[in-house]
Amino acid sequence: MNIMVTGANGGYGSYALDYLKEFAPEANLYALVRSEEKGRALKDKGIHIRIGDYTNLSSMVDALKGIDRLLFVSTSVQGVQKNVVEAAKVNGVKYIAYTSLNGLEYRKFGLEINHRQTEELIKNSGIPHTFLRNNWYLELIAPLISTAIETKKFWYYSEDKQLSWALKREYAEAGARVIAGENYGSVLELAGKPHTFKELAQAAEAAKDQTIDIQEVTQSDFNRNMAQTEISQMGLMLSKSYQDYALAGNNGESEASPTVFEKVLGHPLTPLSEALKELI
Secondary structure (H helix, E strand, C coil): CEEEECCCCCHHHHHHHHHHHHHCCCCEEEEEECCHHHHHHHHHCCCEEEECCCCCHHHHHHHCCCCCEEEECCCCCCCCHHHHHHHHHHHCCCEEEEEEECCCCCCCCCHHHHHHHHHHHHHHHCCCEEEEEECEEHHHHHHHHHHHHHHCEEEECCCCCEEEEECHHHHHHHHHHHHHCCCCCCEEEECCCEEEHHHHHHHHHHHHCCCCEEEECCHHHHHHHHCCCCCCHHHHHHHHHHHHHHHHCCCCHHHCCCHHHHHHHCCCCCCHHHHHHHHC
């Protein structure tokens, strides 16, 4: 059996390949990368390399030759994922597991549009599939947590609104289990337990065994206080975006449940404080 993981140089793809070496030891593992240089480390680990780019259909057709099962790691770039689906059809790929987005019926930064379109393309292809509807990676909010630990202050303005988080490696483990296994169904809604931002701060306290001054503030005070820290511009943007998203409501986050996720994994998700300890 030939299994390919796309996005193999990214965090998710790299984790998934490591898990597949454990879950599918008899399979031939293939990694999609953009150049020989980018694939060198994977090749050293005994993984076959294929060169391809979602924006180039012919490169994807070549890359997917002989592939039986495809772990299709999504990109947010609009309009290019159709090439992956078309290449899979041309090559007779037997099964696709696609990393989609949890709660597609809600507005999620506009990301839901691309995922809905790609899911529809895969459905119409006739290829058996599972949509791995992943929710948010805890890594996305790590800069805010790191800043709180460094400054011993945690500011937030998201009130008591909740978001669902889990570690990227846990989502990748689920993806690896699905692409290596059978009978997971066509859709898996994968999400961690919902938490408020205050609970994130309390988990950071437990993770580092230190007291953090946790304060709910106005958005303007949050901006002013964070400007005095060393948080990156990207980290600040994400911290604000997720709080704004939480405040906007009508996003389904508070109803998210880890039940399906943990059933796929075969074990509980990492508790929040332990997950933060791993990240920070």
